[in-house]
Amino acid sequence: QIQLYKLVCRQVATSMGMTATFLPKPVIGINGSGMHTNFSLFKDGKNLFYDKKGKDSLSALGWDYVSKLLNHAPELSLIFSSSVNAYRRLDPHFEAPNQIKASAIDRGAMVRLPVGNDKTTRLEIRAVAPDANPYLVIFAILKIGLNGKRLPVNSNRRERLRFLPGNINDAIRLFRSSTFTGKILGEENKEKYLSFKSAVADRSPRELGKSIKVSEVIYHHEVTNQVLWNSF
Helix, strand or coil: EEEEEEEEHHHHHHCCCCCCCCCCCCCCCCCCCCEEEEEECCCCCCCCCEECHHHHHHHHHHHHHHHHHHHHHHHHHHCCCCCCHHHHHHCCHHCCCCCEEEECCCCCCCCCCCCCCCCCCEEECCCCCCCCCHHHHHHHHHHHHHHHCCCCCCCCCCCCEECCCCCCCHHHHHHHHCCCHHHHHHHHHHHHHHHHHHHHHHCCCCCCCCCCCHHHHHHHHHHHHHHHCCCC
């Protein structure tokens, strides 16, 4: 549905003499665009994430999933935010979800917990950019729940606020050093993905700066897709 929407959106825009872009931050100075991914698990018609008596109406399984998402967020940022431009969106001055935490109200949290019931309770993963590969995103979220590890908790220490990587180079470093990414993707696929993302990162300055660089647009995979679609 996501890919179909993008295709239809591009075609409608073209018919009106315009161009549809899925860059996370096409314009500086205003909020960027996200692809918030809402996720829940059902079994025999029952929402496994719902518990009326649980904190924020979330079940133990739901909180287990949240803990795993927060634990593996840094190393999987390269999947959720897969382009140079995507890290411009994670600017805390524009209600961006750059904090590795879950909250029902804090717009800075990467995981939002919408108020719901036995049908609608879910996790809203806000750190996903609109140019991310939706198939890879959903796959990663599922594998986190199945094979991930919970966030370590030390009751004797005050919880430290953590943040997502601030640029694609840091995201690449965390992705590369992670054993978990190799486990869920396979080492060969991991290396191929790294080579593609490293090539894109190397074409742009290491520091984002205050203006969008030409290189982060013309070498963007969504722009390439658009050129290909326009050739048909």
